[in-house]
Amino acid sequence: MKILEKNINNIIHFTGIGGIGMSGIAEVLFSQGYKIQGSDLLNNSNTKRLKKLGIKVFLGHSPRNLRKANILVISSAIKKNNPELKFAKKKKIPVYKRSDILASLMKYNETIAVSGSHGKTTTTSLISSVLESARFDPTTIIGGIVNKYKSTTRIGKSNWMVVEADESDGSLVDLFPKIAVLTNINKEHMDFYKSYSNLKKYFLNFANNVPFDGVTIYCKDNSDLNKLILVTKKKNKISYGLNKGSDVRATNILTNEKGSFFNINIKKTNLLKKEIIKNIRLNVLGKHNIQNSLAAVTVAKILNISTNKIKQAFQKFKGVKRRFTLVCNFKGIKIIDDYAHHPEEIKATLELARDLTSNKVIVIFQPHRYSRFKNLYNDFRKVLKNCDLLYVSDVYSAGEKKIKSITKEKFANEMNKIKKNYAYSLKNVNALPKIILNKAKKGDIVIFIGAGDISKWVNDLPEKLKKL
Structure with a gap:
């Protein structure tokens, strides 16, 4: 070009x-x-x-x-x-x-590209951190604000590049990485793909874009991804996950407020040596982030990066903005900002919250895109029933045309058929401080969930709560 x-x-x-x-x-x-x-x-x-x-x-x-x-x-x-x-x-x-442009940049570098329906940003950030710790000095392009970099980008001086491969518009098939990492596959961006089978074809093409001397790394815990990789043409494939069959597997997992703690068992493969890594500590929380870290460990071991360098990188890793980010602790009530906007992401967020408190989990939910809310309507119902109190705002359209049959009132009413008197439509965002004051108690977690402007609501809260 x-x-x-x-x-x-x-x-x-x-x-x-x-x-x-x-x-x-x-x-x-x-x-x-x-x-x-x-x-x-x-x-x-x-x-x-x-x-x-x-x-x-x-x-x-x-x-x-x-x-x-x-x-x-x-x-x-x-x-x-x-x-x-x-x-x-x-x-x-x-x-x-x-x-x-991204494909042209990759052509002139040794590139690691991360794609999947969820977890791309954190996984890309973790891989970049490990390579940085081992002095590979990579250039990194990420789909989120990395707290350490305070940017979406890290500028390196080597020929190594770590990129997040966006799947939302099918452009991942234009990329030809040396190492491809696939985190998972779920029904997402159906406005573009039209069918789940078509979406899976794009991911398969991405995996097949890896050259003969490259490698595809994938999460074995995701059943659809696991089936997909079985039919890929490529020889070099390595799995990671929590399941027993994974080539790189986390064991003895403990998650608390101080972090995620676990061991890693690595099987002998044509690309990996057998190894047991003990006492891994990760500052970011949740099983989904342990999975993301296993992808980074797999990349590191392929590149012969030492275990000490991996541990150092994980200990210094400060996470990504809007991934279960603590905004404030108001009278013992933890208020969280989270980017989750797909049912699978919300499920992981709520599971993490349940691990951290035995008290109430309150969710302020802003649906993102009419098309997503409509296509995954029942899936949203299934996962959001697992919170104790739910407030639903208007849909953040992201430029889409309004679907009149999809409303916050309708969704809240249907949720109340599952659990009585626990779901409400949010009439006014200015009411949020009083809702928290009246409905939440010490030990509760309040999570603001969505990919729209809901992040502004939650980040404006600390000052508003002080005035009450």
Whole structure:
């Protein structure tokens, strides 16, 4: 791709540069000497970070922003009627997808790519931390804010790269990593894939993109993923998980407020030596994060990284923003911000909460996307019945058209048929401080769940609670 020739006359414009994935790639290209600019509808933490680096960011989308640009980069979130995209097509400015740029960057590096329906961001972050601990000095592009980096990106100087491979738009099939990591497969992003079987085909293609001397690493605990990997054409496959058949398996697991503690049994394979690793400590909580850490251990052992370096990385790992993040402790009530927006993610979050308290678990739930809420409606009902008190807000549309038959009132009423008088529709977000004051007691956990603007609600709470 000519974009990587570093033509000094090229000015690369990112439409939607403030997005999680777009901001990371823009930052990496800028660090390598490319002339980068971009635009976004909002001035968020990502655009502020890029501005501090010296990248020009326009507020709003306009053809005027492209006056000096001769390459346009867009994500799948950019609509066909976007004024910058329409202008680029009219002026015959080359347009590339975000995945095209990522694939081109990967081509020139030894790349580890992580994909799956859930757990990608934490797994990518853990792998990056282990490689950093072992002085591999990787460049990392992640779909979330890593607490240690305070960014979606780590800029390294080696030819190693760790990337999160987004599956939401099918672009993972454009990537050809040396090491592919698959965390799990569930029904997700059906608005794009249309069917579960089609989604699985994309993941299979991703696994088959690994070269003959590469390796596919996968979680054996996920039955659909396990079946899928059995039919892949590739020889080099390594499993990890909690199940007995896993090549890399966690045992003697203990989770409490101080962290996750476990041992690891590694089987002898064509790529791994038999080994028992004792006394692993992980600062992030939950069995799902133990699974994520096993992926990082598997990568590390393939790359001959020592056990001590792995342990050091895990002890220093501070997690990812909005993954069971403690916002405040109000009179003994723990208030948590969590990104979970799929039933499987919510299930893992609630299981972790139950491990941490014998008291009430209260959930403030903001459904994300009408299409997801509709397609997985019954699955949301099954998992959310496991909390003690539920408040349901309006759906965060993420740009989708409203589905009138899907409402917070209807969902709350149906949940009350399962458990009487425990679900409510949230009428006003300004009522949240009083709800917590009146409904929660010392020892309870209140979790704000969703991928929309619910994070702002919970992060505004500490100041509001002080005023009560």
